[in-house]
Each structure stands twice: as C-alpha cells, then as structure tokens.
Amino acid sequence: MTLKVKNDRVTDDAWNALYKRFDEDGLLPATDNKPKRGVLHSTAMKWIAVAAVACICIISALVIRNMNTGDLKMYTLHNEENAPTLVTTLEDGSVVYLNQQTSIEYPVHFEKDRRKVSMQGDAFFEISKNRERPFFIETANARIEVLGTAFNVVSKDKDSFSLSVKHGEVKVTLKQSGQSTHVKAGETVLLDSDNLQKTISPDKGKFDGYLKQIHFKDERLTDVIRIINMNSESTQLSVSPHLGDRLLTVTFSDNTPATMAELICLALNLKYTQSDNIITIEDIKN
Numbered sequence: 001m002t003l004k005v006k007n008d009r010v011t012d013d014a015w016n017a018l019y020k021r022f023d024e025d026g027l028l029p030a031t032d033n034k035p036k037r038g039v040l041h042s043t044a045m046k047w048i049a050v051a052a053v054a055c056i057c058i059i060s061a062l063v064i065r066n067m068n069t070g071d072l073k074m075y076t077l078h079n080e081e082n083a084p085t086l087v088t089t090l091e092d093g094s095v096v097y098l099n100q101q102t103s104i105e106y107p108v109h110f111e112k113d114r115r116k117v118s119m120q121g122d123a124f125f126e127i128s129k130n131r132e133r134p135f136f137i138e139t140a141n142a143r144i145e146v147l148g149t150a151f152n153v154v155s156k157d158k159d160s161f162s163l164s165v166k167h168g169e170v171k172v173t174l175k176q177s178g179q180s181t182h183v184k185a186g187e188t189v190l191l192d193s194d195n196l197q198k199t200i201s202p203d204k205g206k207f208d209g210y211l212k213q214i215h216f217k218d219e220r221l222t223d224v225i226r227i228i229n230m231n232s233e234s235t236q237l238s239v240s241p242h243l244g245d246r247l248l249t250v251t252f253s254d255n256t257p258a259t260m261a262e263l264i265c266l267a268l269n270l271k272y273t274q275s276d277n278i279i280t281i282e283d284i285k286n
Contacts, residue, residue, distance in 0.1 A: 053095065075105070079100055084215040085212070089223040092130065099123075099124075100121075102122050111133075115133050115134070120140065125151055127148050128148060129147055135147070137153065141158050141176065144170055144172055145173070149169060150165070151183075159191070166185065169185070183198065185202060186200045215248050218249055220245055220246070221244055228260055236279070248267060259280060270282065
C-alpha cells in the first residue's frame with residue numbers, strides 16, 4: 001500500500017467518524033428515511049463547517065485516559081496548543097478552565113475527606129465550597145489548598161509558578177522548602193528564586209481571557225447552563241429539568257447569552273424564549 005493511499009484511507013476514516021458523530025449528535029439535516037433529530041437549515045450550515053474544523057482539531061488536541069491509582073480511577077485531560085479554553089465540570093461541581101497546553105489529572109470520584117487533582121500549565125478554577133472536604137491542587141513545585149474560591153494557576157515546570165485569586169482565599173505551600181502563604185482576593189503570589197513573593201494583582205481583567213473562546217466536550221446541559229450563568233452579569237439561562245442530562249459538545253467565541261442559547265438549541269434541536277433577562281430553553285414540542 002502506498003503512503004498516499006494509506007493516508008487517504010486514514011482521512012476517510014476520520015471524516016466517516018466525524019460524520020457519524022455529527023449524525024449521532026443531531027447536527028446533520030434529516031432525511032426522509034431517518035428520524036428527525038437535529039435540523040440545521042441553510043442559514044445555519046456554516047456552523048457545521050466551523051464545528052467540523054473544531055472537531056478535527058479537538059480530536060487531535062485532547063487526550064483522555066483512565067488510570068488506576070490504588071482504589072481511585074483517574075482521568076487525565078489535556079488541551080493542546082492553539083485550542084480554545086477547555087471547560088470541564090468535576091464530580092463536586094467545581095469548574096476548571098484549561099488554557100492551551102495544559103493538563104489536569106483528577107479522580108472520577110473524590111475521596112471522602114478531601115478532593116485532590118494535579119495540573120501542569122495554565123488553568124482557572126472555580127471551586128465548590130465544602131469545608132469537610134478541602135480541595136488540593138498539586139503542581140510541580142507547590143501544593144494549593146482551597147475551601148471554595150476562584151483563582152488561576154500558571155505552573156508549566158518546576159521553575160515557574162504563579163497564582164492569582166479572584167475571590168476567596170487560597171493557601172500555597174512550596175514542596176521543597178515548606179514555605180507557605182495565604183493569598184486573598186486581588187493578590188498574586190509568584191515563585192522568585194525558590195521563594196514565594198506576594199503582590200497586588202496587576203490586571204483584574206486577566207480572568208476574562210479564559211472566557212473569550214470556550215469549548216465544552218460532552219458536558220451535561222445543566223452544567224453548561226450553570227457555567228454560562230456564572231459568567232453573565234445580567235441575562236440568565238434556564239432549562240427544563242428533563243433536558244438537563246443531555247450531553248453537549250460546542251464551542252463559544254465571546255458570544256452573548258442569547259447567541260449561546262441559539263447555538264445550544266441548534267445543536268440539540270430545542271427552542272428558547274426570552275422574557276426580560278431570562279432565557280428559557282425547552283423542548284421544541286412545547
């Protein structure tokens with residue numbers, strides 16, 4: 001078999017898999033001999049092209065693997081270079097925004113007395129509060145302890161570390177020296193010559209960068225809606241309870257809540273109505 005023929009077959013397999021995924025997710029026009037699921041009319045067909053490119057990039061960009069560490073089943077999620085921010089919801093409801101070239105390892109189920117993950121790269125965390133189960137983040141050179149707060153961490157190797165708190169309070173401890181410090185809202189801690197140095201955060205808008213382009217991969221609709229609402233100051237989205245467990249794969253690029261609602265409805269064959277600042281997503285049959 002020549003290299004060209006082999007590559008063509010690999011490409012065909014990839015497109016067939018992509019077509020199957022779109023078909024299963026209801027993103028292809030319905031035909032007469034198939035049940036009507038998700039229909040995109042000509043005005044919306046451009047989203048298929050965008051989604052196709054995004055899907056191919058994400059397929060090559062994300063690695064999810066299962067590992068057994070003692071009694072814990074672990075997942076590793078990786079976001080590649082030039083990919084949109086990958087958003088994932090952990091078991092406890094905490095939300096992690098992974099920037100490009102960032103990895104996080106986390107258990108399917110947290111331990112009874114603590115919640116622990118490890119990361120490398122650049123990520124923003126919104127941690128659900130639970131005083132009985134503190135949340136720990138392990139990096140190459142530090143351990144972070146939180147109860148319930150929002151902050152970002154940049155730790156790409158053993159020589160670099162920074163953490164900025166949006167709200168709440170975080171405790172950071174260096175693994176090598178044991179030096180620790182508490183970081184509050186509006187503060188940043190940096191690793192400088194093997195020591196933690198605390199300062200006032202210079203850019204209060206730095207957290208917004210994680211939200212410019214965000215990607216959800218097989219996330220529950222309830223979680224997607226909750227994350228959108230967490231980051232919207234005015235318009236809020238709501239969804240009928242029986243639709244909450246539907247899985248959604250979608251990318252938003254600095255969209256308004258109304259536009260995001262429209263894209264969600266296109267992807268899942270739903271409809272939405274708006275009353276004042278509330279957008280309700282519901283079954284198209286209602």
